Amino acid sequence: xxxxxxxxxxxxxxxxxxxxxxxxxxxxxxxxxxxxxxxxxxxxxxxxxxxxxxxxxxxxxxxxxxxxxxxxxxxxxxxxxxxxxxxxxxxxxxxxxxxxxxxxxxxxxxxxxxxxxxxxxxxxxxxxxxxxxxxxxxxxxxxxxxxxxxxxxxxxxxxxxxxxxxxxxxxxxxxxxxxxxxxxxxxxxxxxxxxxxxxxxxxxxxxxxxxxxxxxxxxxxxxxxxxxxxxxxxxxxxxxxxxxxxxxxxxxxxxxxxxxxxxxxxxxxxxx
Ligand code: BTN
Numbered sequence: 001x002x003x004x005x006x007x008x009x010x011x012x013x014x015x016x017x018x019x020x021x022x023x024x025x026x027x028x029x030x031x032x033x034x035x036x037x038x039x040x041x042x043x044x045x046x047x048x049x050x051x052x053x054x055x056x057x058x059x060x061x062x063x064x065x066x067x068x069x070x071x072x073x074x075x076x077x078x079x080x081x082x083x084x085x086x087x088x089x090x091x092x093x094x095x096x097x098x099x100x101x102x103x104x105x106x107x108x109x110x111x112x113x114x115x116x117x118x119x120x121x122x123x124x125x126x127x128x129x130x131x132x133x134x135x136x137x138x139x140x141x142x143x144x145x146x147x148x149x150x151x152x153x154x155x156x157x158x159x160x161x162x163x164x165x166x167x168x169x170x171x172x173x174x175x176x177x178x179x180x181x182x183x184x185x186x187x188x189x190x191x192x193x194x195x196x197x198x199x200x201x202x203x204x205x206x207x208x209x210x211x212x213x214x215x216x217x218x219x220x221x222x223x224x225x226x227x228x229x230x231x232x233x234x235x236x237x238x239x240x241x242x243x244x245x246x247x248x249x250x251x252x253x254x255x256x257x258x259x260x261x262x263x264x265x266x267x268x269x270x271x272x
Contacts, residue, residue: 013190028057042087100250123224234266
């Protein structure tokens with residue numbers, strides 16, 4: 001594992017310039033950025049760093065992950081120099097039940113940043129998959145840890161930027177995509193990271209100071225799940241019904257025909 005110095009080039013942007021922008025303009029997120037050429041997982045490192053001295057809002061970025069992790073203990077394919085892999089360490093003053101706000105907030109920032117920089121009509125599939133049409137372009141893994149009686153959250157973000165379909169393992173080719181595959185254009189990972197972190201910093205400030213309502217509204221603007229008939233795999237349970245909204249805690253409201261079921265986590269498949 002090697003930490004590169006500040007003047008390391010990430011795409012065409014120096015980590016230094018990148019940092020300067022965030023250090024000057026952000027409130028919490030990105031005042032400290034650690035960049036690695038190759039590590040197992042930015043989330044795993046972030047979980048370790050919680051126990052060491054670090055700034056709230058520290059960002060860990062890697063050029064490559066050797067053991068990238070997805071939701072439900074899946075792997076996250078993370079080849080070098082292709083995509084964006086980063087994690088942010090936060091210690092929000094939120095109760096455990098409100099930590100789902102962080103997941104919806106992160107999805108909003110990912111979708112807005114990509115929409116701002118590309119012509120893609122990206123949307124959010126509940127709770128936090130970033131999709132184009134039905135294909136997955138990015139994913140978010142939120143992990144929490146309590147250390148010395150303080151709750152920490154790690155926001156892990158993976159965005160497929162310049163990943164070519166033929167470079168993807170065969171088993172994900174039909175379900176995954178990348179910004180390059182959808183637009184035919186090579187994008188700067190650094191520019192996407194910068195835009196995303198700025199947006200995340202803004203939404204995090206809103207969440208801490210004004211609550212969840214605004215984020216919920218923006219999430220509802222950006223989602224493609226609500227109003228659709230879906231199947232949700234939640235642990236060993238499978239539910240089908242019409243997604244009709246999210247509640248004030250970020251839980252999915254599913255109309256099963258008989259009643260409205262609240263679902264806290266799961267994998268959604270759009271049926272129609
Ligand atoms: C998902 O399954 O949809 C979530 C994928 C999250 C992947 C990112 S890449 C950066 C961070 N480090 C990891 O090991 N995972 C997350």
